[in-house]
Amino acid sequence: MESGSIRAGIVGASGYTGAELFRLLDVHPAITVEAASGSSQAGQPIADLYPNLAPVVGDRVYDEYSVELFDGLDVVFIGLPHGLSMDVVPELIGRVGLIIDMGSDFRLKDPDLYPVWYGAEHTNPELLAGAVYGLPELYRATLPGAELVAATGCNAAASSLTLAPLVASGLIETDDIVINLITGVSGAGRPPKTNTTFCTVDENATAYGLLNHRHTPEIEQTLTDVGTGPATVLFTPHLVPMNRGILASCYGRLTRSCSTEDVLAILSEFYADSPFVLVDERSPSTKSVQGSNSVHLTARVDPRTNRVLGIGVLDNLVKGASGMAVQCANLALGLPETTGLSKVGMYP
């Protein structure tokens, strides 16, 4: 394939995931960004919002969204707040080669879950069945040739990748899972809000979304898929003062006797063919994966409390969003899975 010959567009390009796509695709040998809309920022120079991009975008501005802008492109990435892509996707389907939605509108298979967790009915539920859930490590075979991919949410990616081998191997009870997650601030998006100003977040740790965070059903859906019964999780995210990074600490009750070595072996085997997953005895750190598409995992068995503790880290803007989207696009388009994506985080 000729270098840069795949023509891409970004809907909602003024958000962090859009900006991260610009950064990632700048070094992708096969994909070039041809169109970028950011309706709230239309006409604004991209470099005003993201001065890091100035060397490559020059004076380029965000366009107003229109179907025509993206018509005929090979792949369109969508980075819109939830509830918006469910109306954009139907407009683009059939007019572009591939849609990778980085939002939540097409992730849940059961349309009844949308009013429960998102507070509103899905406007195009007939599209849900055909959407491929974009988590290559667990659903790789479904990606080649896909037309619509719903890339996994950042918290769900970290949680599901940590827990999937434990559930798939039957090692833990699926109805008693606790996920305690730590996240950086960029997951909350670019627009200024009271709870994400520097002075609110710096030197602060706080839990949010108590009992009702919207990534919960997505995790349960995935763990139910890989296991043998319905999974139930109590998911609690915590905001800490860092830009990027998610660390998921996952607690499951053992179904059988097992050692830490056994669990690490289960994880390693499960991800033997997944180039971005590193299983290690070391306790993983978010800094290790900063800016990369890697996931680092570990686990421990605690016979004293009859529990297994699994821990996974990823960069929420890369493996948790834009990098995951590129990985999905690579697979859907027939490129090598790792094309243009780095495994090495920026440290320090």
Next chain:
Amino acid sequence: MESGSIRAGIVGASGYTGAELFRLLDVHPAITVEAASGSSQAGQPIADLYPNLAPVVGDRVYDEYSVELFDGLDVVFIGLPHGLSMDVVPELIGRVGLIIDMGSDFRLKDPDLYPVWYGAEHTNPELLAGAVYGLPELYRATLPGAELVAATGCNAAASSLTLAPLVASGLIETDDIVINLITGVSGAGRPPKTNTTFCTVDENATAYGLLNHRHTPEIEQTLTDVGTGPATVLFTPHLVPMNRGILASCYGRLTRSCSTEDVLAILSEFYADSPFVLVDERSPSTKSVQGSNSVHLTARVDPRTNRVLGIGVLDNLVKGASGMAVQCANLALGLPETTGLSKVGMYP
């Protein structure tokens, strides 16, 4: 009592808890620091290590430790690494009015736990029975007139204060408790180490002490005390990039049906006479208690997963160490519990 008439000493004054005592006692109306030893820093100006103290310590230097230095003082605070105060305390008992040990050497009642969790036998186990566990909210009545107080560890304080009302009320199973704790870096102490350099910690979250953190038996001892059976906890601390602050997220399995309002009422009633504990429906943030002796608590009941989630925050150097020590000293010495201690955190 005449202002500043209580004469105090600090053993191990060059660590963070020692420096924090200087800060707290500078505004304490009844206690004055007369002696301060820091053997590794003996002869070094205090202000070289802690320039914040320069306006009040001037050219004062750390002294070498000796019994004579502290002989006859009304109260001696000890801020030594674990394993050291078990030899210092016997030297000082009877020669000073009151000892407040901020380390771990006298916290566990069962001497057999020391080799298991600390890797060494206790050298003076006969003193354990007489030591008062310094957690006023749960053991207030034992403090007046105490001679030796073992102030609670920072992680244990946050965890036990969050969980005690839930255990005491029989609301949760005591053998299935998960504590996921987030902590700032000052808990690791002042001496430079590879894992606490700025470049290691900043923009990073990581779990440490997996399965075997030494505050575990201390929490289990306390929860066993307040409950009706032996408590077992899986405790996992996480280091995040902030100077101070601990947030304990505690997960318990419900023993009976209950609402969030019920649990909040249980917490409020439990701490009705504890001036430093605030029970609130708001999700607490470590920043709210920064520099203060306050503890902020909340809880949620999740019928979907049959769990209760309790969350507590405190400043590890104040309520988790030096402030707790002063609070214990106040009670032991017959002063009002809140003397010289602030409830208002520095924000932002």
Next chain:
Amino acid sequence: MESGSIRAGIVGASGYTGAELFRLLDVHPAITVEAASGSSQAGQPIADLYPNLAPVVGDRVYDEYSVELFDGLDVVFIGLPHGLSMDVVPELIGRVGLIIDMGSDFRLKDPDLYPVWYGAEHTNPELLAGAVYGLPELYRATLPGAELVAATGCNAAASSLTLAPLVASGLIETDDIVINLITGVSGAGRPPKTNTTFCTVDENATAYGLLNHRHTPEIEQTLTDVGTGPATVLFTPHLVPMNRGILASCYGRLTRSCSTEDVLAILSEFYADSPFVLVDERSPSTKSVQGSNSVHLTARVDPRTNRVLGIGVLDNLVKGASGMAVQCANLALGLPETTGLSKVGMYP
């Protein structure tokens, strides 16, 4: 004077300086906050914005501003954005005992400077002559009995206190001063803005207000006051990722040969009667004064480049705003200057 018998009000209490006043006055033995307006937040619980204050404000809400709310109070602190207090002050003068304006509307003596630097005419220029500039270290004698005090801006306080002794002693040329200042984020206020979100500021350093920052004329006014000719400064602030703290690096050209010891002696003598100023050979750090009303200063003479370098640090919300306001109020009301104010920063 009876404890807490001075009745105070805060106009614009929902900003950071208002919240900091609540924190500082909570431990002030003579002043009690009776009224607090925050028009944009009227009816909102104070603890919703500042959970650190929850233990002392309970369910108290911000009031709507009205003259009646503050009528008859002993002292009113004003923490409004520039341009607003110039209309509020005339309403309150004569109806309250003392006004401490923490904003910029009454700092400049020359009304012609307002349109130049603030872009708008002053609406009550006749009040400027009577306003006392609230910088006790330089204008202490003017404060007792004052009716209207314009407390110094945070950047100006750090810069002027560092440079005043150098200018007053004739040691540096007054028309060739460069001030390079580093500031934390809280100086930008509480309302969320794009340039103060966590993700914009964290891991970032940037200069702003190039050539035209509004504190410039205030510094020039003060240095002209203490020197023998008009002072001209090039002032450039830089935003770095910390909540609080200002560090002013001030560069002057020497008028005569001089040693570092000489300059340190000049500084020490100049501030001999100023309890909050510490002159030290150590290079000062903002962390040392965090949360306190202290200023730490040093200086160096560089014969190689014929320059003197003066460096000063303070906490922008305390010595640069609310602490300075309390210090001014103490002096204006006849209390000891240091009443209720700490010299010891929170470290770490």
Next chain:
Amino acid sequence: MESGSIRAGIVGASGYTGAELFRLLDVHPAITVEAASGSSQAGQPIADLYPNLAPVVGDRVYDEYSVELFDGLDVVFIGLPHGLSMDVVPELIGRVGLIIDMGSDFRLKDPDLYPVWYGAEHTNPELLAGAVYGLPELYRATLPGAELVAATGCNAAASSLTLAPLVASGLIETDDIVINLITGVSGAGRPPKTNTTFCTVDENATAYGLLNHRHTPEIEQTLTDVGTGPATVLFTPHLVPMNRGILASCYGRLTRSCSTEDVLAILSEFYADSPFVLVDERSPSTKSVQGSNSVHLTARVDPRTNRVLGIGVLDNLVKGASGMAVQCANLALGLPETTGLSKVGMYP
């Protein structure tokens, strides 16, 4: 040239610049790391120190340094503390194709400056004349075919690149330059020290190396080279709480009347052929260049104070060290200057 066919070694690979070389060369299409010594860490797995590298280094350990380890390699990068490479370079010269020293031992042309600024005589001064100063934007023509390159120091790179066009165009007096620099913590290196622990640096700003920082003569040498007379600078670095990034604020006195537009035009023209330098009217931010090899510059003319203010930013570990080294290697080896180096920073 075949992909990865240039064989490289790293001496001092356990430091931050060594680790950053691993990260950068992992995506470099022509250079492969064949040997890596880190004598203090010999035998230690690289991933123990840098878990970000685990996916590409696996169980690889640091080797002990020996000439044999590097003999015959095409290029050797040296990342040793100052004073050490002056003895290593003579051993390797002639036995490897190219040496890129990232330390300071071969940067100064005048051997008499070493005792003055570094406190010790140079042990191999005869090599200084032949060493090429590795700052491609100013000395590009000297790089092709070089055998020994002394890559520019991080602070010097930021300062010299900002000031060179101003000096070269005769716009500012060369004997009255003030450089006020802000730097992140990684410039201090990996080994733990008291002044770079998290708790010392976080929420702190402080100046260091007052009057005598070792990068001063390097800046003066370069500015003297590009100007018409000897340059004298007062250079003061400031440490702030961020991992990476340098921002140099440079103050010069105007020699002639000039506008901001004029200066920006001078900068743009000067760097027209330098692919990594971006000249922009926007005030640059260190975050914009994080992880990239870019330099962002701006300038302002202040007629009020007769000064020009130039501001430049770069990532100290990339453009200030390892990226600069790769850029120099590219030019020395006849590769395109930008090979394997990114212009887009990681944001946020």
